[in-house]
Amino acid sequence: GENVEQHPSTLSVQEGDSAVIKCTYSDSASNYFPWYKQELGKGPQLIIDIRSNVGEKKDQRIAVTLNKTAKHFSLHITETQPEDSAVYFCAASPSYSSASKIIFGSGTRLSIRP
Amino acid sequence: EAQVTQNPRYLITVTGKKLTVTCSQNMNHEYMSWYRQDPGLGLRQIYYSMNVEVTDKGDVPEGYKVSRKEKRNFPLILESPSPNQTSLYFCASSFSRGEEETQYFGPGTRLLVL
Numbered sequence: 001g002e003n004v005e006q007h008p009s010t011l012s013v014q015e016g017d018s019a020v021i022k023c024t025y026s027d028s029a030s031n032y033f034p035w036y037k038q039e040l041g042k043g044p045q046l047i048i049d050i051r052s053n054v055g056e057k058k059d060q061r062i063a064v065t066l067n068k069t070a071k072h073f074s075l076h077i078t079e080t081q082p083e084d085s086a087v088y089f090c091a092a093s094p095s096y097s098s099a100s101k102i103i104f105g106s107g108t109r110l111s112i113r114p
Numbered sequence: 115e116a117q118v119t120q121n122p123r124y125l126i127t128v129t130g131k132k133l134t135v136t137c138s139q140n141m142n143h144e145y146m147s148w149y150r151q152d153p154g155l156g157l158r159q160i161y162y163s164m165n166v167e168v169t170d171k172g173d174v175p176e177g178y179k180v181s182r183k184e185k186r187n188f189p190l191i192l193e194s195p196s197p198n199q200t201s202l203y204f205c206a207s208s209f210s211r212g213e214e215e216t217q218y219f220g221p222g223t224r225l226l227v228l
Contacts, residue, residue: 001173034215036157043204043219044157051213089157097210098217099145099164101172104157 002027004092006105014113019080021108023090024072030092032100033066033073038087038107048075051096077110085112116141118220120205126226127195135190135223137205143216145208146188147172148180150201151222157204163188195227 003026013019023033031052036044050057050064050073057064061080066073077084087109093102118139127133139146147162149172159172163182177199179191188207192199202224208217 034217043206043222045219046215046217049215091157097145097215098147098206098208099210100162101170102147102159102162103173104159106154106156 002030002092002094002101002103004090004103004105006090006108008108009106010109010111012111012113013080015080015082017080019077019084019110021075021088021090021110022072023074023092023105024070025092025103026071027092027094028068028071029094031096032093032098032102033064034091034093034098034102035062035064035075036089036091036104038089040086044089046098080112082112082114085110116218118205118207118218120203120220120223122223123221124224126228128228129196130194133192133195133225135192135203135205135225137188137190137220138186139188139207139218140186141207141209141216141218142185143207143209143218144185145210146182147206147208148178148188148190149204149206150174151204152201160190160203195225197227199225200227201225 034049038044063076090105148160161180163169205220
């Protein structure tokens with residue numbers, strides 16, 4: 001079955017700097033790769049996703065890249081702000097949406113230093 | 115306001131006493147799913163449903179049942195809870211059309227099985 005590995009487990013960056021979180025997956029049949037942000041005491045929130053027919057997607061300060069050959073995808077946050085502090089999860093699914101079996105990475109705790 | 119509600123939010127029970135955690139969404143979403151979150155293990159999918167009367171197993175379905183008799187509700191049933199089912203549970207609903215993906219998570223249900 002699918003296995004998703006996420007690195008690093010913790011990340012601390014200076015406010016205004018960039019943060020990068022990386023994930024690798026094992027099942028080449030995976031097509032949908034969402035990223036979630038979870039703030040303390042809240043449920044996860046879908047922040048961006050990418051499908052296998054696209055190599056890169058950007059939404060304001062957040063971007064995601066996908067390398068299907070190497071089976072890895074990354075989340076890039078530029079110009080980090082204090083409100084970016086949270087736990088981030090990557091995930092992979094064989095379908096083209098969240099409406100299917102989905103496997104998550106173990107999470108990255110991102111801290112933004114003022 | 116678009117929302118996913120879960121009840122109860124907190125529950126302490128004893129081994130073997132059947133319980134149901136309810137999940138309801140007001141967005142007419144076709145897709146719903148259940149997850150559990152444990153320290154060090156991240157998020158794991160329990161069951162998902164693609165529509166009324168259509169459910170399928172996620173990554174960790176053992177010990178759980180679900181039903182989808184109506185579009186808005188997706189209850190999680192623990193027929194005979196055990197201590198290893200102590201966890202934080204999240205329900206989610208989602209909508210997908212082409213490249214557009216919308217997903218909402220509930221606030222979570224914290225379950226302690228003694």
